[in-house]
Amino acid sequence: MTIEELGLEEIEYLTIQESVYYQTQIHNKNFENRFATLLGRLKEQGFIGDNPLQHWSKNKVVCKLDIINPDLTIEDKPLKHVTPTMQEQFNRHIKALLDIGVIRPSKSRHRTMAFIVNSGTTIDPKTGKETKGKERMVLNYRTLNDNTHKDQYSLPGINTILKKISNNKIFSKFDLKSGFHQVAMHPDSIPWTAFIVPGGLYEWLVMPFGLKNAPAIFQ
Structure with missing residues (x-):
């Protein structure tokens, strides 16, 4: 207010x-x-911190794509016009992802186009001035998603959730850092995630945002 x-x-x-x-x-x-003792133990075991990949070996959930046509090749066209600013943006995002080990250089036959967007961009109706939001690199996995069988698992409705928790008095909330990145890609599916940027071709070792079944797998 x-x-x-x-x-x-x-x-x-x-x-x-x-x-x-x-x-x-x-x-x-x-x-x-x-709760200093408990927090200390959780930090030592890696449950609290900035590394979402520390417990891959303990996580039995992996993202394996259920491909419809294995002979299909994804061949998105590269960006035609890349400004020095765009090149710098891509370089910054790729370096950050390489540094934390969630992507690697790829020799896949597939290539999905990557874009730089600014989420939450607003325009002042009086002055027409544009204020850019947070910069993100996104992938257009439309062709891959069209070639993937849909996981029919659906999230429970809000009424179902409320019914389950209605008799409880204490509620806890857990924020999973880079949630999708805590799920490893199945080795057979990694080549399908390959994406192209002005600096080269890369592929995901973790489940990226944009895959059709990522929400269902994560839940």
Whole structure:
């Protein structure tokens, strides 16, 4: 809500914000102190941290594509016009993915086109000025998805979920960092994920975003 909707002066609004921030910091600190031993054990075992790939060997779920026509070859056309800025963007994303070990150079016969997009881009209706959102590299796996049998598993409806948890009092939330990247690709499926950027051809060792059955496999 805005200051006007709350009927507050700016100083009162800022005071409330500072109070909420302070209380949140106290709460987080109390939680960390209370569960320091547990948090330490989870960090040591890799369940808390920045490496989503640490427990691949323990994860029995892999992404194996159920291909309709194994003789099909995916041959997306490379980008015709690549500016120096675009080249720099692609280089930055590829380097980051190589550094964490989720992709590798590929010799696959397939190639899906990669694009750079800015999610959440907005345009001011008065000035027409464009404000770019977060930069992402995305893949157009349309041809691959059309050549993949659909996994018919569907997520449970919200009413089903609410019914299951309605009698509980304590609820926990887990945020899986780069969730899809915690699922390894099956060796037979890796070549199908190959994608082309101005700097070369690469393939995924983990389940990438954009695959038709990725949500079902992840769930």
